[in-house]
Each structure stands twice: as structure tokens, then as C-alpha cells.
Amino acid sequence: MDDLLTGSVLIGLLASAIRLATPYLYAAIGETFGQRSGVLNLGVDGIMLMGAFSAFYVVFKTGDLVGGLLLAALVGLLMGLMMAFISVTLNAQQGISGIGVYLFGLGMSDLLFQKLINNVQTVSGFPVAPIPILSKIPVLGPILFTQNVLVYGAYLLVPIAWFILNKTTLGLKIRAVGENPEAADTLGVSVSKVRYFTVSLGGLLSGIAGASLSIALLNVFQYNLTNGLGFIAIALVYFGGWRPTWVLLGSLIFSFVNALQIWVQVVGLPIPSDVAVMTPYILTIVVLVLSAQRVRPPSALSKAYERLE
Amino acid sequence: MKKVSFIVVLLLLVALLGTACAAKPPAAPAAPAEQPAAPAEKAAEPFKVALVTPSAINDLAFSQSMYDTLVKMQSQMGSDKFQFAVSDSMFVVDDAAAAIRDYASQGYNLILAHGSQYGSALKEIAPDFPKVSFAWGTAGDNFGIPNVFAYEAFSQEGGYVFGVLAAALTKSDVIGVVGPVEVGDAKLYVDGFLSGVKASNPAITVNVNYTGSFGDVALASEAAQTHIGAGADVMTGSAQMVVGAVGVAKEKGVLWFGTQADQSSLAPKIVVASQVYDWENVVTTMIELNQAGTMGGQNFALSLKNGGLVLAYNPGYELPADVKALGDAAAKGIIDGTITIGVGGE
Numbered sequence: 331m332d333d334l335l336t337g338s339v340l341i342g343l344l345a346s347a348i349r350l351a352t353p354y355l356y357a358a359i360g361e362t363f364g365q366r367s368g369v370l371n372l373g374v375d376g377i378m379l380m381g382a383f384s385a386f387y388v389v390f391k392t393g394d395l396v397g398g399l400l401l402a403a404l405v406g407l408l409m410g411l412m413m414a415f416i417s418v419t420l421n422a423q424q425g426i427s428g429i430g431v432y433l434f435g436l437g438m439s440d441l442l443f444q445k446l447i448n449n450v451q452t453v454s455g456f457p458v459a460p461i462p463i464l465s466k467i468p469v470l471g472p473i474l475f476t477q478n479v480l481v482y483g484a485y486l487l488v489p490i491a492w493f494i495l496n497k498t499t500l501g502l503k504i505r506a507v508g509e510n511p512e513a514a515d516t517l518g519v520s521v522s523k524v525r526y527f528t529v530s531l532g533g534l535l536s537g538i539a540g541a542s543l544s545i546a547l548l549n550v551f552q553y554n555l556t557n558g559l560g561f562i563a564i565a566l567v568y569f570g571g572w573r574p575t576w577v578l579l580g581s582l583i584f585s586f587v588n589a590l591q592i593w594v595q596v597v598g599l600p601i602p603s604d605v606a607v608m609t610p611y612i613l614t615i616v617v618l619v620l621s622a623q624r625v626r627p628p629s630a631l632s633k634a635y636e637r638l639e
Numbered sequence: 640m641k642k643v644s645f646i647v648v649l650l651l652l653v654a655l656l657g658t659a660c661a662a663k664p665p666a667a668p669a670a671p672a673e674q675p676a677a678p679a680e681k682a683a684e685p686f687k688v689a690l691v692t693p694s695a696i697n698d699l700a701f702s703q704s705m706y707d708t709l710v711k712m713q714s715q716m717g718s719d720k721f722q723f724a725v726s727d728s729m730f731v732v733d734d735a736a737a738a739i740r741d742y743a744s745q746g747y748n749l750i751l752a753h754g755s756q757y758g759s760a761l762k763e764i765a766p767d768f769p770k771v772s773f774a775w776g777t778a779g780d781n782f783g784i785p786n787v788f789a790y791e792a793f794s795q796e797g798g799y800v801f802g803v804l805a806a807a808l809t810k811s812d813v814i815g816v817v818g819p820v821e822v823g824d825a826k827l828y829v830d831g832f833l834s835g836v837k838a839s840n841p842a843i844t845v846n847v848n849y850t851g852s853f854g855d856v857a858l859a860s861e862a863a864q865t866h867i868g869a870g871a872d873v874m875t876g877s878a879q880m881v882v883g884a885v886g887v888a889k890e891k892g893v894l895w896f897g898t899q900a901d902q903s904s905l906a907p908k909i910v911v912a913s914q915v916y917d918w919e920n921v922v923t924t925m926i927e928l929n930q931a932g933t934m935g936g937q938n939f940a941l942s943l944k945n946g947g948l949v950l951a952y953n954p955g956y957e958l959p960a961d962v963k964a965l966g967d968a969a970a971k972g973i974i975d976g977t978i979t980i981g982v983g984g985e
Contacts, residue, residue, distance in 0.1 A: 342868045346861050353857070416651070420644040427648075434655050440695065440728070450699045450879075451905060452886050548856055550882045553695035553728060557854040557880075592862045595848035596815070596869050603821050607851030 337469075339593070344473045346589035348481060349547060351581040353378070353539040353556070355484040357563035358570070358577045359491045360535025366495060366572055367528040368508040368630035369417050372428025374536045375560025376435020377409045381537030382544035383439040386551040387446060389453045395545060399456075399480075402541035403534050409435065410533015414526045421634040432560070440553045450552045455545035456480050480538075480546040487535070491574040504528055508628035511635040521635050536560065562614075569617055571625040580617070584610050686749070686926055688723040689742035693730040693754040694853065698879035700899040701824075702727055704916035705753050705776075707900070712919060729754070736760035743768040749929055751776065751922075755823045761787060765935075772929045777824050779938055786934035790921050792941040794824040794877075794898060795831025795982040796973050797914030797948050801896040802835020803969040804911065805873045806843055807962045808894055815866025815893075817859050817876035817884045818849040825877040828898050828914070830982040832875055835969065838978075846871065850880060859883035867891050885910070894956075903953035911956050912966075915949040916941055944974045 357374050364371045381402035388398035409431065416427040456479045464475040495501040503524050506514040511521045539560075544551045566584065570577030591606040690709060692702035709723045724742070729735035735757055742750050743764065749772045752761050758775055765773045765787050774788040775781065781789040805814050814836060818829050829847060836845050846869055850858040859876065860883030866874055867887065875896040876884050882905065888895045889906035897903075897913035921939045928937065941947025950970065952958060972978030 339868075342865065346864060350857065350861055416648070420647060422644065422648055430651065430655050437655075444697065448697050449904070450697060450882055452882075452889065543857060548860055548883050549886055550856065552698060552856070552879065552882060554854055555856055557852060557856065559857070588858065589861060589865070592848055592850075592858070592865045596846045596862070596865050598846060603818075603849035604851065607849065 341469060341472055343586065343589045343593055345477070346592075347582055347586035348473060348477060348485075350585035350588055352478075352481045352484045352547065353542050353559055354563045354566055354581040354585065355487065355578065356539035356542060357536045357560055358566040358581060359484075359487050359574055360532035360539070361564055361567045362491065362532075362570070362572055362574060362577055363495075363504065363528040363535075364525075364532035365567055365631055366508045366628055367504045367525050368511060368628055368633065368635070369414070369525050369529050370424045370428060370632035371410075371413050371417075371431070371529055371532055372425055372561075372564065373409070373413055373431025373435065374428075374532070374539075374563055375556050375558060376432035376439075377406050377413075377533050377536040378435070378540035378543075378556045378560045379439040379554070380409055380435045381406045381540030382555050383442055383540075383551055384537070385541035386453065386544040387442070389455060389545045390447060390451075393454070395456055398545050399538065399541050402537040402545075404537070406537020406540070407530050407534040409537070410530035411526070413533060414529040417529065417634070418522045418525045421636060424632045424634070436554060443551060443553065447551070450550065452549045453545065455547075455549040478542075478546045480542040483538075484542065485578075488574050488578045495574065505628070508630055511630050515635075515637065521637075525635075539563070565614060565618075568625075568627070569614060569621075571621065572628060580614075583617075584614060587613050685718065685720055685722045686930070687747045688721070688922070688926075689739075689747040689750045690723060690725045690727075691729050691735050691738050691742075691750065691752055691754070691757070692725070692727045693735070693756065694728060694879055696725060696727045698900075699882065699902055699905070700877070700879040701916075702753065702879075703900050705751065705918050708916075708918040708922060712922060732756050732760055736764065739773070740764055740767075743771045743773075748772060749774065749922075749925055758782075769934070772925060772934045774925055774935075779940075781936060781938060783936075785936050788925050788928075788935045788937055788939065790918075790925075790939040790941075792824050792827075792916055792948065793943075793983060794828040794914065794916075794941075794948070795834070795980050796943045796970075797898060797950055798828040798831025798833075798982075799835035799838075799973060799978070799980045800943075800950060800966050800969045801875060801898075801912065801914065802832040802837075803839050804835075804958075804962060804966045805832070805875065805894075805896060806836045806839035807965055808911065809843060809873045811870050811872045812840075812843045813870035813872065814843060814845045815863070815869070815871030815874040816845060816847040817862045817866065817874065817881060818847060819853045819876075819878035819880060820851060821849045824899075827983045828877050831980050832896075834980050834982055839965070844870075852880065853878040854880050856880050856883035860887050863887035863893075867893055901951045903951070903955060907953065907955040909956065910953045911958060912950055912952045915951045917947055917949050920945060920947055943970055 384405040385398035385402035417424045459479045461475040465471045503519050507524045566580045569580035587610040694702045696706040726738040751774045777791040778789045781787045859880040863884035873894045885905045895910045901913045903910040
């Protein structure tokens with residue numbers, strides 16, 4: 331049993347986890363902004379799919395990677411704006427409208443794929459970019475510093491998000507609007523402007539999350555490419571207690587257990603495949619249950635705010 | 640403001656529904672919402688087939704195999720004799736049941752419930768429409784209902800042949816299998832493949848993992864990475880998620896065997912062969928039986944023997960002649976029954 335979990339296997343598992351966590355991170359950090367300001371956006375998966383297709387289409391037609399990424403970000407931003415309009419201006423039920431956005435993204439991305447490409451194939455996406463000196467460090471080098479360009483972006487996002495939320499006035503406004511929008515409003519903070527910003531930012535990041543799949547990690551697009559990933563990302567926001575650093579930890583734990591269950595099956599440990607596949611999700615549930623006591627959601631989460639004029 | 644928001648939300652809902660419905664490919668000549676253009680003379684009423692599948696028709700796997708068959712039949716028989724409509728991506732069984740019922744009440748002659756999860760829905764619906772033929776795939780049980788056919792694929796046969804080929808091609812003596820869910824024809828294929836490898840060279844290690852889903856491309860991609868990390872230089876897998884695995888195989892120069900549809904377009908240099916499902920004989924027989932008055936009650940299977948399973952070798956990959964001979968011998972052995980795979984039916 332000793333030679334099963336060798337050093338090189340562990341390195342492989344950790345590298346796998348880092349890769350797997352990338353789309354979850356982009357989407358979950360984006361959703362964290364939105365939820366911290368009080369808006370629940372369940373449409374993340376649909377926005378990811380639209381972002382994934384947009385990026386894929388640009389790269390498929392022109393080979394322009396940055397252009398694809400930008401289009402994915404733009405499409406995500408627009409869909410985030412749409413969600414913000416529905417939730418903030420129209421004050422609709424956020425849960426339901428989020429599902430609507432998801433269905434729209436799922437169907438539209440497939441419709442566009444069928445009309446414009448209709449043939450499952452791969453493209454040349456963002457490459458793996460080993461960081462010059464750091465990638466030569468034993469153990470940490472292959473795990474952290476020999477990854478895809480968009481993988482680095484996801485991890486760099488975490489300290490930036492933490493900084494914005496905790497150390498800037500903007501972050502203060504976001505948190506205030508999410509806890510007590512009435513009080514924030516009386517102090518002159520525009521609740522709708524803040525929420526528009528956070529939800530659109532969340533959409534932008536979800537679009538990039540989709541692109542990280544279609545033009546970096548998987549280099550392919552097909553119907554329902556994300557397969558529910560966006561919903562897990564939303565769960566990871568709860569898992570991480572609405573804090574970027576803990577969202578990172580949650581994404582890594584989830585992805586590591588996922589990488590582990592693959593490996594457990596590959597080396598032939600006598601665990602039924604159905605049980606192995608369940609483990610990351612069971613872990614998530616257990617953590618959510620255990621942390622339910624200690625962690626409080628933003629008080630105004632998913633409650634519509636109407637200015638009493 | 641409330642009234643405006645109500646109207647806007649209503650419009651949005653309509654737009655959403657429109658988009659969701661538009662996801663069905665209009666390539667099908669007869670959309671379910673409208674009656675197909677009936678020919679002027681009553682003499683030749685086209686035979687109308689409806690296809691309901693759980694995944695997309697461009698999934699390079701299960702659903703595409705049946706869609707391609709129907710397209711081929713359409714071009715051969717002509718649209719005045721044969722028409723078909725498709726509702727794909729019906730992975731929610733209730734949606735599929737609604738679609739099946741819709742098609743039945745609109746006068747379609749044969750409805751293909753192309754998903755093993757549709758069984759219980761068919762059991763309920765079929766007795767309500769005794770003049771319509773229903774077909775359930777992949778399955779071997781037609782419930783004894785007189786207007787239900789059942790059809791399946793003996794994918795373990797192609798699996799076995801590919802196992803033999805893989806065993807001959809591997810240099811590291813480690814082979815990787817990326818499976819979706821451990822059920823149905825995916826399991827048959829994997830078990831057949833394992834059987835073929837073991838029969839050729841029991842010393843070869845075959846590592847198998849199931850990702851637990853038919854569509855999780857990201858997990859399939861990581862699974863392939865893990866297999867290659869464990870030393871695999873030949874891989875295979877099933878379901879539409881294998882795109883992820885093939886991408887990794889392409890990157891790392893690992894050989895690939897595909898099933899359900901011809902996957903050589905994904906990676907022309909490393910795909911050795913694909914087991915293609917050709918449903919034409921099955922569908923043609925069902926149509927003939929229906930027109931002769933037998934609405935159902937029979938089971939069909941795709942096999943190497945009846946030509947329903949086609950081993951499509953990738954011309955872009957140079958398969959050594961002696962290895963191909965081994966594969967051909969295995970196929971012949973399966974067809975004349977001298978080789979027992981020990982998996983599944985027949």
C-alpha cells in the first residue's frame with residue numbers, strides 16, 4: 331500500500347486539483363461579490379456556457395485567444411447586467427430569475443453552437459506557461475507554477491477580491507448593502523448601483539470561467555459543457571462563508587477530493603465507482619452542515635430592495 | 640413600476656421559452672409544432688418517425704448515432720416516403736415523456752425513445768396509443784406491450800475487438816479506460832474491452848475509472864491525465880464526455896479507441912478506430928413491421944454479425960497489418976461464435 335501514494339502521485343493529484351478548481355474559482359469569486367451585496371444569482375452556469383461558447387467561437391474562427399477571452403468577459407458582463415436588471419430594477423424573485431438566466435444560457439449556447447459550428451472539435455487554446463524560475467522548484471514547481479495561463483488568473487483573483495472586499499471603500503459599500511441596504515441608502519450609498527456593479531462583475535467572471543474551460547483547459551465546446559459546474563460554484567460560496575480566501579480553500583478541497591476519487595478508481599482500490607464519485611459532494615454537504623452554526627449569510631441576501639420614496 | 644416589471648418579466652419568459660424550444664435543431668424536416676407538408680395524393684403518406692434523446696444530436700456519441708442513421712435513411716428514401724423529427728437533450732425524463740406523448744398524438748408512426756431512462760415513461764404512454772409504434776433503446780425488455788419494440792447494442796463485441804487491438808498496440812502494458820456511469824451499453828463496452836485485453840495478454844494492466852456522469856468533460860479530461868500519469872499509452876472510453884479525454888490523449892500522443900460514433904475527426908493522428916452504431920437495419924425492420932401491422936413486441940440488437948456495429952478504422956492512423964489481422968480474427972470469431980466474450984447478451 332506504501333508505493334501507491336508516492337510523492338509523484340501526490341504531486342500529480344495536487345496539480346490536478348489546481349486545474350480542476352480553476353473554473354470553480356472564477357465563478358465562485360464572481361458570485362461572492364454578488365451575494366455579498368445581497369443578490370443571489372443562480373444563473374452562473376448559463377453565463378459560463380455563453381462565455382465558453384463565445385470564447386470558443388472566436389478562437390475557432392480566428393485563433394485569437396485574447397479576443398476570445400475578452401468576448402467571453404463581455405458576454406458574461408452583459409448577462410450579468412441582464413440579471414442585475416431583473417433582480418435590482420424589476421425586483422423580481424432572485425432565485426427564479428437566476429434559473430431563468432441559466433436556462434437561457436444553456437439553450438442559447440447550444441442553439442448558437444448548432445447554427446455556427448455544429449461539430450464537436452478541439453481548438454488550440456491558451457497554453458501551459460511554466461513560470462521561469464519558480465517552475466523549477468521541486469514539488470511546488472510542477473504543482474503551482476507549471477499551469478495554464480488562465481489557471482494563474484483564477485488564483486491571482488483571490489487576493490485581489492479579498493483586498494477589494496475588505497480593504498477598500500467599495501468593498502465596505504458592497505458589504506453594507508448586503509447586510510443592511512436601508513441603512514446604507516440613508517447614508518447615501520446607491521444600493522442599486524452597487525448591486526449592478528457586483529452582479530455584472532460576477533457575470534464577467536463567470537464568462538471567463540466558461541472560457542477557462544473552452545479555450546484553456548478542455549479546448550472544446552459541446553452542449554452543456556459545464557455540466558452543472560456553475561451550481562457547485564454557488565454552493566462553494568456558501569461553503570466558503572462568503573469570504574474569498576475560504577472560497578479558495580473550499581474549491582481546492584472539493585477539487586482535490588475529485589482528483590483523489592479519480593485516482594482511487596484508476597489504481598483499482600476496491601471502492602465502487604458510484605461511491606467514489608459521490609465523495610466530493612458528500613464532503614461539501616458535511617462541511618456545510620458543520621459550518622451552518624458559525625457562518626452567517628449576508629442579511630439581505632436574495633431579498634429585493636425597494637426604496638420607499 | 641409594478642405593471643411595467645410584470646410585462647417585462649412576461650416578455651422575458653416568452654423569450655426564454657422561445658430559446659429553449661429553439662434548441663431543437665430545425666434540420667429535421669418536420670418540426671413537432673406543425674403538421675409536415677402532406678403529399679397531395681393520399682396514396683403515399685410519408686412514414687413519420689420521431690426521435691427523443693437524452694443528449695445533443697451533435698454529441699459525437701449515443702444520440703448522434705441515431706440521428707445520423709435517420710438522416711441517412713431520409714436521403715435514401717426521400718422525404719415523400721420518410722420524415723423524421725427530433726427532440727434532443729431531453730435528459731429530464733418528464734420532458735421526454737411529454738415530447739413522446741406529443742408526437743404520438745400528432746400522428747407519428749414510430750417513436751424512438753432513445754434513452755434507457757425512458758422505460759417507465761413508455762410503459763405508461765404506449766398503451767394509450769395502440770396504433771403507434773414505440774421503440775425503447777437501449778434495452779432488452781419491451782414489457783410485453785404489443786406496440787413497444789426494444790433495441791440495444793451489443794457494444795461488448797466491438798469492445799472485445801478493440802481490447803485485442805489495444806493489447807497488441809500498447810508498449811507500456813498499461814491501458815486506461817474512462818467510463819461514464821457504470822450502466823447500460825457503456826458498461827457492456829468496457830467489460831467487453833477488458834475481456835479482449837485479458838484474452839490477448841493477461842499481464843497487461845487495465846485501469847478503469849467511471850466519472851459518474853455522461854457529460855462531465857472536465858472530469859474526463861482529468862481522468863485521462865491520471866491514467867496517463869499511471870503509465871497508460873492506449874486509452875478508450877464511452878459517452879459524450881470523452882471529448883475531454885481525447886483532447887488530453889491528443890496532447891500526450893496516447894492512442895484512442897472510440898465507441899458509439901466515429902471519433903477520428905477529434906484527433907486524426909491518434910484515434911485508431913471507432914465502433915460506430917448503425918441503427919439502419921433496426922429502424923428499417925421496425926418500419927416494415929409497423930407497415931405490415933405488427934406495432935411492436937420484438938427486440939433487436941446491433942451486432943457485428945448483422946452489420947449494426949461497424950468497426951471504423953481511422954485511415955489517418957497507420958495500423959500495422961499484423962495487428963489489424965488480430966482484430967479481424969477476433970471479429971470473425973465473435974461473428975461465428977467461436978469466441979465467447981462472457982459479457983452481456985449473445
